[in-house]
Amino acid sequence: MKAQEALRRYAAGERNFCNANLRGANFKGQDLSGADFSKADIRSASFTNANLRGASFVKAQAGLQRRWMIVQLLLIAVIAAVAGVLQGFAGGISAYFFDSSSFNSATESVIAGIVYLLLIIAVYAAISFQGFTIRAFGSILTAFAVAFAVAFAVAFAGLLFSIYIGWRVLKEDEKFGILRVFGLALAALGGTSFAGADLTGATFGQARLKSTNFADSRRSKTNFTHVCWKQANQLNRARLGSSILQDRRVRKLLSEHEKGYKQDFTGANLRGANLSGVTLEQATLRRAVLSNALLKDTVLEGAILTEAQAVNADFTGARLTGATLEAWNIDSTTTLKTLTVDMSFCEKRRMNKDTESAVRTTPTRCFNRATSRNSSKKCLMRCKFSCAMV
Secondary structure, eight states: OOHHHHHHHHHTTOOBOTTOBOTTOBOTTOBOTTOBOTTOBOTTOBOTTOBOTTOBOTTOBOSOOHHHHHHHHHHHHHHHHHHHHHHHHHHHHHHHHHHTTOOOOOHHHHHHHHHHHHHHHHHHHHHHHHOSSHHHHHHHHHHHHHHHHHHHHHHHHHHHHHHHHHHHHHTTOGGGHHHHHHHHHHHTTTSOBOTTOBOTTOBOTTOBOTTOBOSOOSSOOOBOTTOBOTTOBTGGGSBOTTSGGGSHHHHHHHHSGGGGTTOBOTTOBOTTOBOTTOBOTTOBOTTOBOTTOBOTTOBOTTOBOTTOBOTTOBOTTOBOTTOBOTTOBOOTTSBOOSOBOOOTTOOEESOOHHHHHHOOSSTTBOOOOOOOTTOOSOOEEESSSEEOOO
């Protein structure tokens, strides 16, 4: 299906594009809010600066078309050739400096110089002591063989070092962060692009996202508010720009909901994240940023939310039994409806009428957030936790 056909159908009111073949389609700047692209093939499609609020990409296949894979391979070959030329040039410069008795060289220069020196010494020694004989010729060949072996060993060591660097990049070692950024940008070249798109409330559950571009566009930033990433595949191979998904802990939590149990998210940026139904039991969220986050039915039993920033967060139906909420930051925009909390050890202090009337009599239900704008008193409750309400 071509982009024009899909846009015509969308304008006519159709929202179902499941299983559609949209490879290479161009939807730049288009309004496709609420569209269902489940199981669609969107490889190399462009949704740059598009409005995709509430759109579904469940089990969609994003990434590269085959022709773009070939382009990338050719580009890598060119880069390798250029690197080889530069290495040869560097070797020539090193040899020049070695011959001119300058020892301000890099590691390659030192190795090349030592091999060159040993080779010359061996050749001259063979000729000096044995003359131009068959035996001398054999010694010279031996010297060249040793030099070749040394050169091969150096090249092999360089290969192993390159493999190690690649492995550390895949492991997201901060020391190789620049290489990772460059590698992901190259891998996303020609891939599916969501750069600058409004993805508020969109769903990428079980979607294949390798070589997909989520970075900001020149015109606008990509909006990731309340996006569902549950079981998204190869999200770590996508270009994620400056989003909260750059943090490996956050990315793993949002894509693997059960991975939050007893994990440390101290200081993590979860602003606008969709944490609905996520297991954060006994997790540490000290000083974490939860502003504008969606935490409906989230399991936070025994979690530590000390000094967490939760302004405008939605905790509807969250389970907070045993949670530590000391000094957390909430206000009237924070939704605290039908929270599940063990009240067996609670001691009420300074509870205003609006809040008191909202407290349930059942021991497993805590309170609804006070709705009155005039409510300024704080509700402090102690039940293996402390919480502050404004």
